[in-house]
Each structure stands twice: as structure tokens, then as C-alpha cells.
């Protein structure tokens with residue numbers, strides 16, 4: 001069956017090769033598994049809560065309308081909890097929209113969000129409709145988000161696909177094509193220009209790369225082999241995160257405790273600035289994940 005709807009999740013299967021599947025939890029519309037030839041490509045904590053009691057630690061949680069915790073106390077998103085309210089709301093399964101590539105959609109409106117949480121966003125005056133489209137082919141997983149302002153007031157938001165990749169060993173892993181981009185280093189509390197042609201990992205890592213041109217493919221490379229290519233449409237920023245030893249130890253839902261060795265978040269988003277959406281307007285952003293292929297080196301020519 002190419003689309004199987006269970007009570008709490010939807011499983012999609014590539015009609016050409018049934019060893020390619022994706023599982024989307026209705027809670028948060030979180031993609032919790034992407035298997036290619038039966039091999040899992042996303043990292044999911046063994047301690048992740050999948051029962052709707054907490055945002056999922058792993059997979060592809062969705063971040064909206066605020067990334068992190070807003071520090072500007074005058075902004076209408078400032079009261080919201082870290083990463084907003086869509087990762088912890090239950091989305092509606094809207095059904096299948098295409099057979100090949102197998103594609104499904106999930107929707108979220110004000111009525112699906114806990115009213116107490118919604119009130120924290122601009123005193124609850126905004127109206128928004130979000131549609132998540134998930135599409136799976138042989139070697140690709142595409143997630144696209146449509147944000148529509150269905151209310152009378154303009155609003156501003158961040159968007160982020162908080163993607164956790166499963167990797168064999170973080171110390172053997174590089175991410176390329178971020179050279180010469182402005183970066184906010186949240187660990188050092190500094191902003192500078194990235195000078196490494198490929199970044200490596202040997203301690204806690206939490207950086208927001210700003211305005212990375214869309215033509216840049218971010219490749220996760222392990223021992224000279226491309227694991228996955230991360231492409232983006234309308235998502236100018238990329239967060240790269242690994243909590244390492246101490247941060248992982250402090251997260252109750254992060255298990256096994258040495259799981260940081262086998263995960264890396266590369267997160268396409270619109271987070272260093274906010275999207276301003278007028279009443280009636282619509283905005284779309286996509287994350288395109290493609291497995292394998294050649295190493296591609298791209299300098300900052302923009």
C-alpha cells in the first residue's frame with residue numbers, strides 16, 4: 001500500500017521500490033523515519049516522546065513562527081516557547097496528492113493548536129494555515145511548507161526544517177560549501193565569516209549560517225563519501241547543530257547518551273530574519289534531500 005494511515009502516523013512507500021519509505025507522525029507533522037533500501041537516514045532518539053507529550057527529539061521537527069527564543073521583547077512572538085507551536089500540535093492528514101512520486105499533505109490551522117499556546121502569538125489575533133507536503137522518490141525526500149496568512153493582520157515569522165541526520169561517526173563527518181558565509185556562532189556568542197572549505201566536528205557545535213545562496217548544496221560527507229545533499233528553496237539560512245557530550249547529557253529525551261556521535265542536524269530555514277506576510281499572502285519554502293552522488297565544491301561567488 002503506497003499510503004497507510006494509522007491512528008497517530010502515516011507511512012508512505014515508493015511504488016517503484018517498496019524498500020523506500022517515510023513515516024510522518026501526525027503530532028508536529030514530524031517525519032520520524034526515512035528509509036532508503038531499508039536503511040534509516042534520519043536520527044531519532046530512543047527516548048523521543050512519540051505520544052504527543054513533547055516535541056519529538058529527532059526526525060524532522062518543524063519550527064514556526066519563531067526560531068529559538070525571541071529576545072526582542074517588543075516582538076509579537078516573544079512570549080512563545082522555544083521553536084514555536086507547530087512541532088507540538090497535532091496536524092490533520094489531508095491525504096495523498098500524487099502517486100508517483102508518492103506525495104502526501106498535512107494541514108494545520110488555529111483550530112489545531114492549543115488555544116493557550118496560540119494566545120502567546122500576538123495575543124492570538126493572527127490566522128494562519130500551514131500545509132506540509134512530503135514527497136518520496138528513489139533517492140529523495142522533499143518537504144515543502146506553504147504558509148498562508150488567512151487573517152486580517154500581517155505577521156512575521158521564522159521557518160525551519162530541524163532535520164536530524166543519522167550518520168556513522170560525527171568525527172569522520174564534514175559539511176561543505178559554507179565557506180565565506182556570515183555565521184552566528186551560538187556556542188562562542190560571536191559572529192564572523194566562515195573560512196573553512198568544509199566544517200568538521202570536535203566539540204559542541206551550534207551555528208546559524210546566514211544568506212547561503214540557494215545554488216549551494218550542503219553536503220554531509222563521511223570519509224570522502226557523500227551521505228546526503230541538502231538543497232533549499234526560499235530558505236536562505238542553515239543551522240548546523242551537534243550537542244556533543246554535555247548538552248546531550250542535559251536532555252532527558254536524548255538517548256542513548258552517546259547518540260551525539262551518530263547524529264548531525266543540518267537545518268534549512270528562514271531564521272536570521274523574519275518573513276513578513278501580509279493578509280491573503282502565501283509563502284513557500286522547501287528542503288530537498290538527495291542521497292549520494294559526487295562531492296561538489298562551491299566557493300562563495302555571490
Ligand SMILES: O=P(O)(O)OC[C@H]1O[C@@H](O)[C@H](O)[C@@H](O)[C@@H]1O
Nearest residue numbers: 082083162186206207239241267
Ligand atoms: O531542544 P530543542 O528546543 O529541540 O532545540 C535543540 C537545538 O535546536 C537548534 O536548532 C538550535 O540551534 C539549538 O540552540 C538548540 O539547542
